[in-house]
Amino acid sequence: MEDGVKKFLYINRKAPYGTIYALEALEVVLIGAAFDQDVSLAFLDDGVFQLTKGQDTKEIGVKNFSPTFRALGDYEVTKLYVEKESLDERGLTADDLQEITYEDEDDDWAEKPSIIIVSRAEMADVMAGQDVILSF
Amino acid sequence: MATLHTVNKSPFATQTLLSCLGHAKAGDTVLLIEDGVYGAAGGTGLADAVAGLGGAVTLAVLAPDLKARGIDEGRLMDGVKTVDYAGFVELAASHDRTQNWL
Numbered sequence: 001m002e003d004g005v006k007k008f009l010y011i012n013r014k015a016p017y018g019t020i021y022a023l024e025a026l027e028v029v030l031i032g033a034a035f036d037q038d039v040s041l042a043f044l045d046d047g048v049f050q051l052t053k054g055q056d057t058k059e060i061g062v063k064n065f066s067p068t069f070r071a072l073g074d075y076e077v078t079k080l081y082v083e084k085e086s087l088d089e090r091g092l093t094a095d096d097l098q099e100i101t102y103e104d105e106d107d108d109w110a111e112k113p114s115i116i117i118v119s120r121a122e123m124a125d126v127m128a129g130q131d132v133i134l135s136f
Numbered sequence: 137m138a139t140l141h142t143v144n145k146s147p148f149a150t151q152t153l154l155s156c157l158g159h160a161k162a163g164d165t166v167l168l169i170e171d172g173v174y175g176a177a178g179g180t181g182l183a184d185a186v187a188g189l190g191g192a193v194t195l196a197v198l199a200p201d202l203k204a205r206g207i208d209e210g211r212l213m214d215g216v217k218t219v220d221y222a223g224f225v226e227l228a229a230s231h232d233r234t235q236n237w238l
Contacts, residue, residue, distance in 0.1 A: 015146050017204055018171030046146050049174065052206040059200030066206075090148060091179030091211075 006131035007038045012047035014136060016066070017057065022050050023065050025136035030068075033075035040130075041072075044083040044123060047136075048090060051082065051097045051115070066098065073102025078114050085120045138163040140231035144170035144238065147182055156237045157185055162192035165227055167219070169198045173205060178213045186213055198224060 010029050014021040033039060043051060050066070057064040069080070080100060087093060094117050103109040118126065127133065141160055147153040153168075153175045160166055168176050175182055176197040186195060196217040202209065209218060219227065228234055 015149070015171045015174065015205070017201075018144065018146065046149050046171075046174070049146075049205060054206035054208065055204060056206070057204040060204045062204070064204070089180065090174070091177055 005036065005038055007040070007129065008032060008132045008134065009040050009042055009127060009130040011042045011044070011127075011133060011135045012050055013045040015046040015049040016055070017060065017062055021136045022047070023063070025134075026065055026068055028134065028136075029072070029077060030075060033072075033077055036076075039077045040079040040081060040126065041077065042081045042083075042123060042126060044086045044120075046086075046090075048082055048086045048092060048097075051080070051100070052092070053096060053098045069098065070100050072100070073114055076102075078102040078104075078112075079116060080114045081116050081118050081123060081126050083120055083123045084117050087117075138165070138231045140164070140227050140234045141166045142234065142236045143168050143172040143175065144236075146171040147175040148180075152237050153182070154185055157189060157193070160189070160193045165194040165196055165231065167196045167198065167224065167227060169201055169224075173197050173201045173207060176202070176213060176216045177207055177211050179211070183213055186215075191215065196223075196227065 010025055012025050016022040055064050055066045100114040101111045102114050104112050141156050143153050143156050145152040196219050199218045199220050
């Protein structure tokens with residue numbers, strides 16, 4: 001671990017618009033990104049619905065914040081772990097998720113995917129490897 | 137004497153939809169709204185519970201909530217009707233009572 005840098009994991013387990021949790025999580029991630037920590041996001045259970053393509057909230061009168069996930073790379077938030085079992089249980093595949101990428105400054109700014117599909121066991125390892133966990 | 141049931145919770149997060157389906161009677165309508173609309177998509181374990189109704193209960197879903205969540209109408213389970221806000225009002229008016237499964 002670099003001096004003063006901790007591993008932060010933001011866990012998202014709620015669908016995007018029925019409650020305020022998902023939007024608040026994203027706000028906290030963006031605020032936390034200013035502190036130069038090692039930030040990861042986890043999406044499991046209904047949290048996987050936050051990343052689906054094609055969201056259009058015009059008719060329900062709330063902000064569609066799903067495009068904001070695509071800006072996370074600019075804040076050096078580049079690890080979005082998505083649990084495969086949670087997708088499967090909801091009839092979703094990785095193709096149903098929006099494409100989220102970042103430019104890797106250590107690799108000539110090559111564009112790389114931010115979404116990492118992991119198994120439930122791998123997600124448990126991701127969780128166990130953190131210094132700080134914030135749940136939404 | 138039919139009832140309009142509304143369900144606004146994700147069926148993957150709570151048992152609300154299953155409880156509603158278990159109490160709905162022939163001729164009733166179950167309208168999925170807000171996070172409840174996730175229950176209308178096919179390809180999940182819920183299809184069996186819906187098939188168990190044998191068509192005696194009408195399943196409907198509020199289209200603006202579907203669109204907000206990026207669920208294409210082509211992904212809905214067979215037999216699910218979509219309604220707009222005006223359709224929601226018509227359902228409320230055409231049933232004898234409304235029961236909200238919160």
